[in-house]
Structures are given as structure tokens and as C-alpha cells.
Amino acid sequence: MSERYAKITGWGKYIPANVLTNHDLAQMVDTSDEWITTRTGIKERRIRTENDTTSSMSVAASLDALAVAGLTPQDLDLIIVCTSSPDYLLPSVASQVQDMLGATCGAFSLVAGCSGWVYGLATASQFITSGAYNRILVVGVEIISFAMDFTDRTTCVLFGDAAAATVVEASAEPGGLLSFELGSDGSGAQYLYVPDGGSKAPISPETLTERRQYLRMNGPEVFKFAVRTLASSMKRAIYQAGLTPDDIDLFIPHQANARIIESAARQMRVPVDKFFMNIDRYGNTSAASVPLALVEAIEEGRLKDGDTVAMCAFGAGLTWASVVMKMGTGEISAAHSLFSAGRARYLARRTSDAMLDAAQSAMLPLYTFLYQRRKKKK
Numbered sequence: 001m002s003e004r005y006a007k008i009t010g011w012g013k014y015i016p017a018n019v020l021t022n023h024d025l026a027q028m029v030d031t032s033d034e035w036i037t038t039r040t041g042i043k044e045r046r047i048r049t050e051n052d053t054t055s056s057m058s059v060a061a062s063l064d065a066l067a068v069a070g071l072t073p074q075d076l077d078l079i080i081v082c083t084s085s086p087d088y089l090l091p092s093v094a095s096q097v098q099d100m101l102g103a104t105c106g107a108f109s110l111v112a113g114c115s116g117w118v119y120g121l122a123t124a125s126q127f128i129t130s131g132a133y134n135r136i137l138v139v140g141v142e143i144i145s146f147a148m149d150f151t152d153r154t155t156c157v158l159f160g161d162a163a164a165a166t167v168v169e170a171s172a173e174p175g176g177l178l179s180f181e182l183g184s185d186g187s188g189a190q191y192l193y194v195p196d197g198g199s200k201a202p203i204s205p206e207t208l209t210e211r212r213q214y215l216r217m218n219g220p221e222v223f224k225f226a227v228r229t230l231a232s233s234m235k236r237a238i239y240q241a242g243l244t245p246d247d248i249d250l251f252i253p254h255q256a257n258a259r260i261i262e263s264a265a266r267q268m269r270v271p272v273d274k275f276f277m278n279i280d281r282y283g284n285t286s287a288a289s290v291p292l293a294l295v296e297a298i299e300e301g302r303l304k305d306g307d308t309v310a311m312c313a314f315g316a317g318l319t320w321a322s323v324v325m326k327m328g329t330g331e332i333s334a335a336h337s338l339f340s341a342g343r344a345r346y347l348a349r350r351t352s353d354a355m356l357d358a359a360q361s362a363m364l365p366l367y368t369f370l371y372q373r374r375k376k377k378k
């Protein structure tokens, strides 16, 4: 079989109309615009209207993505909907999306917390490069507000609702998905979870009294995990593609906290303006976060044909996932040739990064100790 590449050929988004600002939240819980802005970078987020459902938002974003790709729903071979907030526990929301679109292909939902869409993109690319399918719709969507406790200031200021969809197509031209990394550490499940409502602890009167139907998060633990993971996972995926961070035109990180993104930029020795951010307008939209940022990066002209993009998400599970993609077509990497200046540069940067990573890991406990001591003194 000839080489096949998996490329993003269509993209679209759906943003609910309700805007919830930091000032609005300050009327609801003991918080302030100043705290939320300086600690997270978020100014406002969107909350579903009464007409929005996870399936309707997916369909709206998907129709835009199909139009950009020049396809109809009947052209699709598979639909993957990545979400932790489906319309129903059962059946899968992907089947409602398939039906509402009028598509005639298989459909399944994928749950990997905020990492969902990146997992979905890597999954779709395997169906394509294996030759099984040619056209796959991958949606990242979340009505996470349904699981928010709007009396808990440690979580309700962070999250928002949104949908974004991408069409992934087979191509014989080099490019598209170059590498990926999928990760999971289930030992951190309790740091970000919804205690009740699953088969282990069905909803009961105690659930409602103790508000255990809502999302709970140990922010500082997830923060430490995110800072450890974002830069290191992206770097592994970049090197796996035979590239270095200098070869990446745009980084699209999960929009969980601007401070996490700034720390990743520092760790990777990359200017922070190469990291796309729209967290100020949407907050953390979980599985919709990275695809929504991708769609807006394309719309704003920050990502063009021929550009190389590195994307990484992390979240509940704990999970993380990174991909490196070449938009459009073109030469993939000089590092794959045996002898060249490109390969020499690649090996030098890889070696210096490995040494810096080792030094940073060794220093992390000291930094954490100093940070916590500073916080206690304040």
C-alpha cells in the first residue's frame, strides 16, 4: 500500500451565547476579577443556553467543519465525539450526532477528560493511515457547566462550555499528523473527578446533600502535574517527529491556566507568543479547549498551510496527549536524513534538552518547597 497521511481539512466551532464574566462570578461566590485574572488569565467564559445540548453544539460545529472541507455528512466514514458531558449516560452522544447530521457511518464517544480531542485525533489518524477509512469527523465538545458547583469558588471560575469540530482526511502528500503521545496516570484520579453519578456511587439523597454530583478538583496537585507534563510531553512528540521546538511554528496548549502555559514556554525555551491563547475569553472548555484554540488560530491567520503545530492537552484521568502536525503539504523533517546540518542541529538540541529536563526534574522538589513557603508567608 502507498503511504497515507492524515490531514485536517475542515474545522468549525460553536460558542454558546451566554457570557459569564469574572464580575458576574464575584456576585455569586467570594472571588474577584483580580484574583481570577492574575491566577488563571481568564476574563470570561461561555455557558450553554437552554437550547444548547452537547449533541446540538457538536452538530453546529461539525456542519461548519464539513463546509470548510467541502464534504457532506454522507461522505464521512466515522464520527468520534470526545466529551465528558454527553447528553445521556447511555446511548453515546456520537450516535445522536450521527443521526442529527444524517450521516450513515459508525460513531463512538471517547472519554479522556480534557485530553479527549487530542486522543480522538490520534485515533482517527490510525484509521486513516491503516487504510481503513478516508474521512473522519472528530469533535471536542463540553457542557461542563452542568457539573459545576456554582458555590465552589475553587472550580466554578475556571470552566466554560464550547464545541469544536475537525475533519481528518487521507492524503498521499506528506504532512498531516507526524507524531503523537498518549499518556495516563490513573493513580491521580481523585485530583479531578465527579464523585457520584457513576455505577460505583449512583446518585442518592446523600449525593445531593453533600453536592457530590459536582466536579471536584485539587487545583495545586493538578497544577503541579500540568507543569510537569505540558512541556515534557510536547517535547517527546516533537522529537519523535524528528523536529526540535525551534521547528514548531505554533504551540497550541490546553487552555487551563495561563501560568501553566507560560511555565511550559520557559521550560521549552520558546517565546511565549508562540503559544496560542484564548483562555481569557473561554476559560477551560475541557475536551473542546485544544480544537477550539486550533480553529481560532486558523481563523486569525496564526496557522497557515505548511506550518508545523504542536498541540497538548492534559486533565482528568489523569491523562495527557500531544500531537505534532504539518498543516498542508511539504517536506517533513531534515532530521530523518542520515548526514545533514539539519540532523546535526536536531541532535544537539535534543541532547541539551535532555540535560535540562534532568536538571529541572531534580530541582522541582526544591522549587515546590520554596513556592509553598512563600505562599504561607503571604
Ligand code: UT7
Binding pocket: 030, 031, 032, 035, 036, 039, 040, 114, 153, 154, 157, 192, 218, 219, 220, 221, 222, 223, 226, 256, 257, 260, 284, 286, 314, 315, 316
Ligand atoms: O483541565 C484540567 C486541568 N486543570 C488545571 O490545570 C487546573 C490546575 N490548577 C490551577 O490552575 C490552580 O491550582 C488554580 C487556579 C485552580 C488555583 O490557583 P493556586 O495558585 O494553586 O491557588 P490555591 O488553590 O493554592 O489557593 C490559594 C488561595 C487559597 O486561599 P488560602 O487558603 O491561601 O487563604 C484559596 O482558597 O486562593 C484561594 N482561592 C480563591 N480566592 C479567590 C481559590 N480559588 C479562589 C477564587 N477566588 N476563585
